[in-house]
Amino acid sequence: xxxxxxxxxxxxxxxxxxxxxxxxxxxxxxxxxxxxxxxxxxxxxxxxxxxxxxxxxxxxxxxxxxxxxxxxxxxxxxxxxxxxxxxxxxxxxxxxxxxxxxxxxxxxxxxxxxxxxxxxxxxxxxxxxxxxxxxxxxxxxxxxxxxxxxxxxxxxxxxxxxxxxxxxxxxxxxxxxxxxxxxxxxxxxxxxxxxxxxxxxxxxxxxxxxxxxxxxxxx
Amino acid sequence: xxxxxxxxxxxxxxxxxxxxxxxxxxxxxxxxxxxxxxxxxxxxxxxxxxxxxxxxxxxxxxxxxxxxxxxxxxxxxxxxxxxxxxxxxxxxxxxxxxxxxxxxxxxxxxxxxxxxxxxxxxxxxxxxxxxxxxxxxxxxxxxxxxxxxxxxxxxxxxxxxxxxxxxxxxxxxxxxxxxxxxxxxxxxxxxxxxxxxxxxxxxxxxxxxxxxxxxxxxxxxxxxxxxxxxxxxxxxxxxxxxxxxxxxxxxxxxxxxxxxxxxxxxxxxxxxxxxxxxxxxxxxxxxxxxxxxxxxxxxxxxxxxx
Numbered sequence: 347x348x349x350x351x352x353x354x355x356x357x358x359x360x361x362x363x364x365x366x367x368x369x370x371x372x373x374x375x376x377x378x379x380x381x382x383x384x385x386x387x388x389x390x391x392x393x394x395x396x397x398x399x400x401x402x403x404x405x406x407x408x409x410x411x412x413x414x415x416x417x418x419x420x421x422x423x424x425x426x427x428x429x430x431x432x433x434x435x436x437x438x439x440x441x442x443x444x445x446x447x448x449x450x451x452x453x454x455x456x457x458x459x460x461x462x463x464x465x466x467x468x469x470x471x472x473x474x475x476x477x478x479x480x481x482x483x484x485x486x487x488x489x490x491x492x493x494x495x496x497x498x499x500x501x502x503x504x505x506x507x508x509x510x511x512x513x514x515x516x517x518x519x520x521x522x523x524x525x526x527x528x529x530x531x532x533x534x535x536x537x538x539x540x541x542x543x544x545x546x547x548x549x550x551x552x553x554x555x556x557x558x559x560x561x562x563x564x565x
Numbered sequence: 566x567x568x569x570x571x572x573x574x575x576x577x578x579x580x581x582x583x584x585x586x587x588x589x590x591x592x593x594x595x596x597x598x599x600x601x602x603x604x605x606x607x608x609x610x611x612x613x614x615x616x617x618x619x620x621x622x623x624x625x626x627x628x629x630x631x632x633x634x635x636x637x638x639x640x641x642x643x644x645x646x647x648x649x650x651x652x653x654x655x656x657x658x659x660x661x662x663x664x665x666x667x668x669x670x671x672x673x674x675x676x677x678x679x680x681x682x683x684x685x686x687x688x689x690x691x692x693x694x695x696x697x698x699x700x701x702x703x704x705x706x707x708x709x710x711x712x713x714x715x716x717x718x719x720x721x722x723x724x725x726x727x728x729x730x731x732x733x734x735x736x737x738x739x740x741x742x743x744x745x746x747x748x749x750x751x752x753x754x755x756x757x758x759x760x761x762x763x764x765x766x767x768x769x770x771x772x773x774x775x776x777x778x779x780x781x782x783x784x785x786x787x788x789x790x791x792x793x794x795x796x797x798x799x800x801x802x803x804x805x806x807x808x809x810x811x812x813x814x815x816x817x818x819x820x821x822x823x824x825x826x827x828x829x830x831x832x833x834x835x836x837x838x839x840x841x842x843x844x845x846x847x848x849x850x851x852x853x854x855x856x857x858x859x860x861x862x863x864x865x866x867x868x869x870x871x
Contacts (some may be wrong), residue, residue: 350630353598354598354835355598355619356598356599391594392599393620400761400831400832404836437654452746458676459592459679459703460583460701460706462588462591462592463582464582464588480588483592483656512856525594528587
C-alpha cells in the first residue's frame with residue numbers, strides 16, 4: 347500500500363517520517379504520475395496560498411480532484427484542511443479550495459504565531475490516551491454540514507464563531523486543524539492508513555483494519 | 566534539553582501552552598519547500614504573496630542597499646511592520662540586531678511571526694547573542710558552519726539559515742556555508758561516541774546537541790539557505806545541496822521584473838529536482854540583480870556573529 351504526500355511545499359518530511367514509522371510506503375507526489383502510484387494522499391501543512399498556486403501550476407489540481415472524486419482517501423492537515431474545505435473565510439481571491447468536504451474554515455482563526463499552541467485532545471476513535479495537538483497559525487472550523495463526523499474537539503474555550511471541531515471525517519476524507527506529524531504519536535496516521543487499506547469503516551472496525559495493514563512499529 | 570520538552574508522550578496538561586519549542590520550530594516546518602522574500606513596503610509584500618511566497622521579511626532597506634549606503638542598520642520602524650502585517654495573510658518576519666534583545670522585545674510586542682537575529686543589521690553586542698529562550702516569538706539565526714548553528718540552537722533558535730553573503734547576488738558564500746554545515750553533519754553521523762566529544766570541542770558546541778545531530782543525521786531544527794540567491798537556478802542549486810527552504814533578499818526587488826522573477830523562484834524551489842521545470846520558469850525573466858564579485862564585497866556581513 348502506497349500513501350502519497352503532496353510534495354509541493356510544506357511539512358512533507360515529518361509526514362513521511364510518520365508513515366515510515368508505520369511501515370507504510372510513502373510516495374512524494376509532485377506530478378500526476380506519482381499521484382497514480384498512490385492509494386491515498388496526505389496534503390500537508392504549509393502556506394495554503396502557496397500550495398494553492400503550486401497545485402494549479404503543476405497541473406495537479408485537476409488530477410487530485412479527480413482521484414478524490416473517484417474515492418481515493420485523502421488526509422489534510424492545517425493548510426491541507428483549508429484546501430479540502432468547500433468554503434474558506436479570510437482566504438485570497440486566487441485561492442481556490444478543492445471543495446471536497448462540506449465545512450467552512452477561517453484561516454489563522456486563532457491569530458498569529460504568538461497564539462499558536464499545543465494541548466491534549468481526547469479522541470475516542472484513538473482510545474484512552476490523549477493525543478497532543480500542535481496548532482500552528484491554525485484554521486478554525488466555523489461550520490460543518492450534517493454528515494460530517496467530528497472526531498475531536500478543542501477542550502475548553504474556542505475562538506468566537508468556531509465550532510471547536512479540530513478533527514473531522516466524511517467518507518474517505520479526513521481533516522485536522524492541528525499537526526499530528528509534529529509529534530511522535532502516529533495513531534492518526536494509522537487511522538488514515540486504515541481508511542486507505544479498506545472501504546470506509548466505522549470507528550471500531552478501523553482499529554481492526556489498521557492492525558492488519560500497517561505494522562505497529564513505533565507506536 | 567529544554568527544546569526537547571515541547572511534546573510529552575502520554576502526559577496531560579490542563580491548560581494549552583503557547584510559545585513551546587514544538588510550536589516555534591513547527592512554524593519553520595510549515596515553511597519548508599518555500600521562499601521567504603525580503604520586502605520594504607506593503608506593495609512589495611503583496612507582490613511576494615501573489616507570487617506564492619510562504620512568508621515575508623519586513624525591513625527598511627534590502628541588504629544590497631544597506632551594503633551600498635552604509636551607516637548603522639537597525640530594526641525597522643514599527644509603522645512599516647504593521648503596514649506589512651495588514652497587507653498580507655502569510656507570516657511576517659522582521660530583523661533585530663545581533664544581541665539587541667530590546668529590539669526583539671518590540672518585534673514580539675508587534676506580533677511578528679518570526680524574529681531574525683541578523684548579521685545584515687549592525688550588531689549591538691560584540692560578545693553575546695540574544696537569549697532566545699526568554700521569548701515566546703520564535704527566532705531564526707544565521708550560521709556559516711555547524712558549530713555556529715548549534716550555538717544558536719543552544720541559545721534557543723528554532724530555525725537556522727546558512728548566512729551566505731547578503732546583498733551580493735553572488736551564491737558562492739551560500740554554497741560554502743551550506744556545504745560546510747551539511748558536510749560536518751555527515752561527518753558526525755559516521756563518527757563513534759568517543760570521537761564526538763572531541764568534535765564537540767572543535768565545533769565549540771554543546772556535546773548534547775552534537776550527540777543529537779550524530780544520532781538523527783540532521784539539525785534538531787530546519788535548515789534554510791540565505792544570502793546571494795538571485796535566480797531560479799540558484800534556488801534549485803541550494804535546495805539540491807540540502808537547504809529545506811530559501812530566503813531571497815535583494816535578488817527579487819533589485820531585478821528588472823520582480824513579480825515574474827518571484828514566481829519563477831517559487832516554482833524552482835518547489836520543483837528543484839526537475840531541470841525541465843526550472844528551465845521553463847527561468848526563461849525570459851529580464852535582468853537579474855547586477856550583483857557583486859567577491860573582490861568588491863567590502864564588509865563581510867557573514868563574519869558578524871560568532
